[in-house]
Amino acid sequence: MTLATLDTPAALIDQARMERNIARMQQRMNALGVNLRPHVKTAKCIEVARAQTAAGASGITVSTLKEAEEFFRAGYTDILYAVGMAPSKLMRALALRSQGCALKLVVDNADAAHAVAQFEHAHKAGFEVLIEVDTDGHRAGIRPQQDALLAVGRLLHEHGVKLAGVMTHAGASYELHSPEALAAMAEQERAGCVLAAQRLRAAGLPCGIVSVGSTPTALAARKLDGVTEVRAGVYVFFDLVMHNVGACALDEIALSVLATVIGHQQEKGWVLVDAGWMAMSRDRGTAGQQHDYGYGLPCTLDGTPLDGWIMSGANQEHGILSRAPGAAAPAEAEDLRARFPIGTRLRILPNHACATGAQFPEYFAVSETGATAAWKRFYGW
Incomplete structure (x- = not known):
């Protein structure tokens, strides 16, 4: 088929542009010394994810359990489900874990953490859980300075749930459009997530993963000291919003x-x-x-x-x-x-x-x- 013979409307991927976008982000993360865990919710496509992995990405981020199941069937095992965990989905998450998927979950409140802890006690699921941190007031998460951060960390850790780390998403970066503002937001995202990790460790709690990410902040960050991985998704295609933000031409x-x-x-x-x-x-x-x-x-x-x-x-x-x-x-x-x-x-x-x-x-x-x-x-x- 060619562009002259495809039925319309049709969604097109310019492969050369996509591959350049993937290489650009991977090279930047390599230079900053962090792992790139791409968010596959943008494309929800195995071929696209394979191109990201081939370029050097490590693990993937998903926004639905359907994505986790599809990518696990395709051979991906290191998967972060980066949406606050609903108790009703724990059995489905357990099914993935029991098949060998290293699925990581996210919570940002004591009620969700308690539900995960109860489920862990009953099923010995071996869940790894990250606490979501709010570094920009955009959406979900516990602020780095809040007492609730340590309370949730202790609740998980003391009830046998592996506290894997912290994660944040600077979604407010989509509202910016100058290099200076984007760089400042990237540093705010980094510093807030690192602070949360430091507070957990100072309280005697484990915190191996420090995960940040949005496409604008990933491209604008000048340093990522203390961060272990970056999650970004839309960079694989980019779009007009990202163009207005200043992330792409x-x-x-x-x-x-x-x-x-x-x-x-x-x-x-x-x-x-x-x-x-x-x-x-x-x-x-x-x-x-x-x-x-x-x-x-x-x-x-x-x-x-x-x-x-x-x-x-x-x-x-x-x-x-x-x-x-x-x-x-x-x-x-x-x-x-x-x-x-x-x-x-x-x-x-x-x-x-x-x-x-x-x-x-x-x-x-x-x-x-x-x-x-x-x-x-x-x-x-």
Whole structure:
């Protein structure tokens, strides 16, 4: 299959861009002296994860137990389930452990820790547990200075659960866009997680793993003293949000949606394509950033952005391309039917690679020769 014969809409991976992104992140982590444990939730694809492992990544991070099960079946054993553990999922986690998966769990409160401890006492599961630390107020976690950190650590340790370490995620980095702010956030993330580890150790509790990570902070960090591993995910594809943050250039975005022109509204300045929000997702992550790309940035088939155009609207199966607000108008009235004939194929860069990827059962990996190969993507929790 080629880009001219694929059914549209289709999710495309530019293999050369993806491989450069993987190499860039791995080289940076090597230079900073830490392990890279990629977050595979972005692609949920075995072939992509294998490319990350081949480059030097060690272990993986998942956001669902379905991911853990799929990747374990593919031969991955060192897996961190980086979402707060729900007691109802412990039996399923035990099934993975009993098959030889070194699955690591996360808690950030005493109730969850108590549930894990009770389960451990009843089933001798051998769980390894990390405490999630809040270093930026973005989402979950215990603040490094809180007494609750030591209380949760003692609860686990004294009830026979292996306290493996601490982890944090500086999700607030997605709201930044200057190198200085990103570097400061990376240091805040590092320092907070290291402080939590130091407090646990000073209290006589084990803390071998110090895990930090987001794509922006991983790329902005100037030092990672005291950190043992970094988790990052979207770097494998990048997206328009990451471009606005300053983490990547447009020509580093490796995921796009192949779409076909199906109509025009000349008087409105619209070009209609067969990729709506069911293909692009409803994620409007760039709306609050300095450059709003609507539902995505349209490009020619070779990946060159269409200057001044965005996907400004999306219905379920219809995408609307139009001039971006503030974009310079053409010198003469533009005949949209002539510029974008029916059947024209375009590639649309996504706001959020994770959300757009989730709309498709497979990717089509495109080599530098233009050849495509289907790579399965899996779903569910």
